[in-house]
Amino acid sequence: MLFNSLNFLIFLPVVFILYWFVVNRSLKYQNILLLAASYFFYSCWDWRFLFLLAFSTFLDFYSGLAIHRTDNKRLRKIWLILSVGINLGFLGIFKYYNFFSHSFGEALSQIGINANITSLDIILPVGISFYTFHGLSYVFDIYNKRITPTTNFIEYSLFVSFFPLLVAGPIERATHLLPQMEKPRTFRYAQAVDGLRQILWGIFKKVVIADGCAEYANLIFNNSSDYSGSTLILGAILFTFQIYGDFSGYSDIALGTARLFGFELLKNFNFPYFSRDIAEFWRRWHISLSTWFKDYLYIPLGGSKGGMAMRIRNTFIIFLVSGFWHGANWTFIIWGGLNALFIMPSIIFKTNRNNIDIVAQGRTFPTLYELWQIATTFALTVFAWIFFRASSVGHAWSYITGIFSKDIFKIPFYHPELRASITIIMLIIPFVLVEWMGRETNYAIEKIGFNWKRPLRWSFYIFIVFLIGMYMHTEETEFIYFQF
Structure with a gap:
């Protein structure tokens, strides 16, 4: 079900x-x-x-x-x-x-x-x-x-x-x-209403964002040899939002559903795409799995108490095991290894705890330096997701080499079957803005509209339901993490 x-x-x-x-x-x-x-x-x-x-x-x-x-x-x-x-x-x-x-x-x-x-x-x-x-x-x-x-x-x-x-x-x-x-x-009425609100946002992320991105991400990944480098970049970005909308959407529905029955589950996502480095990303992505490996694998292996060599070894172990946990394919292991490599500078220079607070906390806009940090972290994450999505290591390699081709700067919509993807891209932009506005809360729309008049607040919720209805597939679409 x-x-x-x-x-x-x-x-x-x-x-x-x-x-x-x-x-x-x-x-x-x-x-x-x-x-x-x-x-x-x-x-x-x-x-x-x-x-x-x-x-x-x-x-x-x-x-x-x-x-x-x-x-x-x-x-x-x-x-x-x-x-x-x-x-x-x-x-x-x-x-x-x-x-x-x-x-x-x-x-x-x-x-x-x-x-x-x-x-x-x-x-x-x-x-x-x-x-x-x-x-x-x-x-x-x-x-x-x-x-x-x-x-x-x-x-x-x-x-x-x-x-x-x-x-x-x-x-x-x-x-x-x-x-x-x-x-x-x-x-508790307030807890139940909060749960319903989180369920609504989770379904929106799954049905509108994840399933909307999946249609074009699948098309590009499954036919990657037919597309330009710029289109392949688009495909990787679309999958990046697909997997976030899919998995964090599931988590929102799970947490919201539990609230309906009086339970509070562990928070599993904390706006990871606003992270300023890879270490922060992994404190915000699939939090329950990251902390599980830290408590039951990293620390028993010695954690960071045995010197730099042990820290590096143990970091690689937990990331490789984390990759293998996701699936029985070398692509997942390489994905885990890449994230271990990306996090190494912060481990070596002991900066992995620099970004503990929320980015631009108490401010509307990030600084230019924070924006650069977010952009570079996001780019590394998108690159690693290529291996996660690819069907094999060979497929991932051909996809990456295809990106760095002579037509990397071509407009990615020259294929007729991809022209309609502009609609989902236009939806991603306000979605990111809403997530940014709600980044200091448990989920993006937890506090949005609280000070609005009731007709306006309900119009906002009805609009989300309308979008869900527009993008709902006639056939059921499974969540990505069901396969793990």
Whole structure:
């Protein structure tokens, strides 16, 4: 079931009404209802993988209890290894087996050995990377004695499978979400209205910006050899806004939906395209994943305590692993490596914490220097996204060499099929302005219109709905991060 589908438009109000008007007097039944709704939500994609979700949930729940109940270091480590090993084993089989087998076969062929390695004809379970990391963080925190495990299996199961975040995050922490599931929740009108407003903006970003950009970005990337260098630049920029609108749009819908039920999820995006360097970009993009790797990989590896060589090594490790987490393709690994290279100057010169505050905070316009910083960071990000979007390393290389061709300065609209893309470009400009105006809030339109008179404020919301209706596809369009 997709957030941008008719089914979800029916599903959400039904669950909302049952939650607040039927089982509202019992926390236990509220949690059971949300758990049942979450499993139904997931089953709409493929019910056969419910077993995998349930097994992973039971494994981590029981492993957490077993780790907590013993002071024997050997037993604690055995239970940790068991939980991590089985979870990563499932992830490896479903997501990475074919990649490793294919890469191994190609490596053998380079030395003259023709190996007939069998590939698995399997479907990647949607959301497996996300709910696996939910469970792993829970077990790691118990092992490191940061939290005590819950004894309530319903509440833990809901933590892992809560439907707003189940298939594409944010990657929640037990320290943040579980306590909200353990205490009674009361309906708050202001919180619900804020949630609806964030859902509206998330759907706009997905349907209008992401899907609008996707039409032309796909056309350019899939036929890159036919286009001029300037058109290829346009394609890379369009994909840059596509993936932002798609993934941050999903996160906005997830956070807004959770608010309807009285929950506050972790913020996953913080206006990353206004970053002044790559280090700031990664503090603002997919925040839940970045902090997950920092807490459970970078710091255990030694973090930055072992000198510059260790900092550089550990930075490359987390970026390469982050790239590999996104998908079983060398393009993602190179994308991660490029971001590691881009962030290296700030690591070496220890400037990676320079831009902690919001750009142009309290001001309407950035300085020329800030504008230059934003532009150069954006350009590096666009370049790296080419590898993320390309179907192969060869495709990415040919795309980049195509950019730096003699026709790089040609007007990119000379192909008839791309002339209509001027419409989405004209929409991107006000979209960026709205995002800029709202960059000091949780999401762009959180405070916009608060001081307007009601007719004007509602006209603004109706206009957004109108644009969504104009750009809504007749067929459902999946979110990019469903494949990860």
